Amino acid sequence: MNKPATPNSFRTGPDEQGMFGIFGGRFVAETLMPLILDLEDQWNKAKNDPEFKAELTALSTYYAGRPSKLYFAEGLTRHLGGAKVYFKREDLNHTGSHKINNCLGQILLAKRMGKKRIIAETGAGQHGVASATVAARFGYPCVVYMGATDVARQSPNVFRMKLLGAEVRPVTAGHGTLKDAMNEALRDWVTNVEDTYYLIGTAAGPHPYPEMVRDFQSVIGSEARAQIVEQEGRLPDVIIAAVGGGSNAIGLFHPFLDDKDVRIIGIEAGGRGLDGVEHCASMNAGRPGVLHGNRTYLLQNADGQILDGHSISAGLDYPGVGPEHSWLRDSGRVEYVPILDDEALAAFQLTTRVEGIIPALESAHAIAHAVKIVPKMDKDQIVIVNLSGRGDKDVHTVANMLGMEI
Numbered sequence: 001m002n003k004p005a006t007p008n009s010f011r012t013g014p015d016e017q018g019m020f021g022i023f024g025g026r027f028v029a030e031t032l033m034p035l036i037l038d039l040e041d042q043w044n045k046a047k048n049d050p051e052f053k054a055e056l057t058a059l060s061t062y063y064a065g066r067p068s069k070l071y072f073a074e075g076l077t078r079h080l081g082g083a084k085v086y087f088k089r090e091d092l093n094h095t096g097s098h099k100i101n102n103c104l105g106q107i108l109l110a111k112r113m114g115k116k117r118i119i120a121e122t123g124a125g126q127h128g129v130a131s132a133t134v135a136a137r138f139g140y141p142c143v144v145y146m147g148a149t150d151v152a153r154q155s156p157n158v159f160r161m162k163l164l165g166a167e168v169r170p171v172t173a174g175h176g177t178l179k180d181a182m183n184e185a186l187r188d189w190v191t192n193v194e195d196t197y198y199l200i201g202t203a204a205g206p207h208p209y210p211e212m213v214r215d216f217q218s219v220i221g222s223e224a225r226a227q228i229v230e231q232e233g234r235l236p237d238v239i240i241a242a243v244g245g246g247s248n249a250i251g252l253f254h255p256f257l258d259d260k261d262v263r264i265i266g267i268e269a270g271g272r273g274l275d276g277v278e279h280c281a282s283m284n285a286g287r288p289g290v291l292h293g294n295r296t297y298l299l300q301n302a303d304g305q306i307l308d309g310h311s312i313s314a315g316l317d318y319p320g321v322g323p324e325h326s327w328l329r330d331s332g333r334v335e336y337v338p339i340l341d342d343e344a345l346a347a348f349q350l351t352t353r354v355e356g357i358i359p360a361l362e363s364a365h366a367i368a369h370a371v372k373i374v375p376k377m378d379k380d381q382i383v384i385v386n387l388s389g390r391g392d393k394d395v396h397t398v399a400n401m402l403g404m405e406i
Helices: 032-045 050-062 074-080 099-110 126-138 150-155 155-163 179-191 209-215 219-232 247-256 323-331 341-355 363-378 392-401
Strands: 070-072 084-088 116-123 142-147 166-171 196-198 238-242 263-269 285-292 294-298 333-340 382-387
Touching: 032 099, 032 179, 032 294, 050 099, 050 363, 074 084, 074 263, 074 341, 084 116, 084 126, 084 219, 099 166, 099 209, 116 126, 116 179, 116 238, 126 155, 142 150, 142 179, 150 155, 150 166, 155 166, 155 392, 166 179, 179 196, 179 392, 209 219, 209 294, 219 247, 219 382, 238 363, 247 263, 247 323, 247 382, 263 285, 263 341, 263 363, 294 323, 333 341, 333 363, 333 382, 341 392, 363 382, 363 392
Parallel strands: 084 382, 116 142, 116 196, 142 166, 238 263, 238 382, 263 333
Antiparallel strands: 070 084, 285 294
């Protein structure tokens, strides 16, 4: 995993209670506390166990295809006419996104804990596919909770999950998106505490999930850091990643947090604008509250009720964010910026046209911000964008937005 952070480092948190400053913690039903404490104990042992690390490294290398490539996006760089743009190609991983990094780590923990059944939540379907994939690989039954809205807009991933042997349970509560799927997964977990492992897909939830998911995903930033030094002889000036719950972003950011000359930018879903409620920019337009077992920035009404929000991207359609991102926002180390649906859609089309790469709509939000800042930068400066996933899953959504038939 990550090397130990130095004192007063941005990489020190969380504390023993799972808090990043005022964010994080364990706000869960009493029934779940023994499981959470057991998971924390097993995680603390596993992360220092050479056998666990060796098995994870072998699976990451030979099954998932790591290290992923750091690719100089020559066409986009030329088109924008400013800094050099590099893509961290998480879309090239087995299953097509960064999600497999975390799923491999957690399935090994489930095996270590003697669990017999896997449950997961998913929005865009990439975490559901990765969960179903590792469950198939290790012979576990798997149930994936997915909002009914997302089931409709991510039908290719639903079919992939079913092919892999998972049961996909549509959730009709609320707006039928990621928040609602996570609610149902937590209800299942409370009901089946003895034999079930909840494979959370993002750097949110009760401690130790935010720390654990971050550490499994930090392979992204660790590789990118070494790769850019190898290719350019120095660290980048800017790194950018999209933030829903925030696992791909914290994975890229964490190894760079103490590099004070590296500007770090997280991109939230601005949806149809921050004036109303049709967005998912919790850190720009929300306030702290408690959801899904942790305290973090959330979209809420005046009475503290959680709002559903909106994003063109199913993977960013979440009214909160991982607690470490909230802490990094308040500390000022990371900037968090909203990108609108139409800006992401334009970046999706541009990247496809000038690079021959179809990015996930989540990643397109990060690329859209690069499109804004790169032309204003010097040609010898360097920007790394995390290409968190491939866009096959989004072609139906994009076609609908463009009024085209598939």
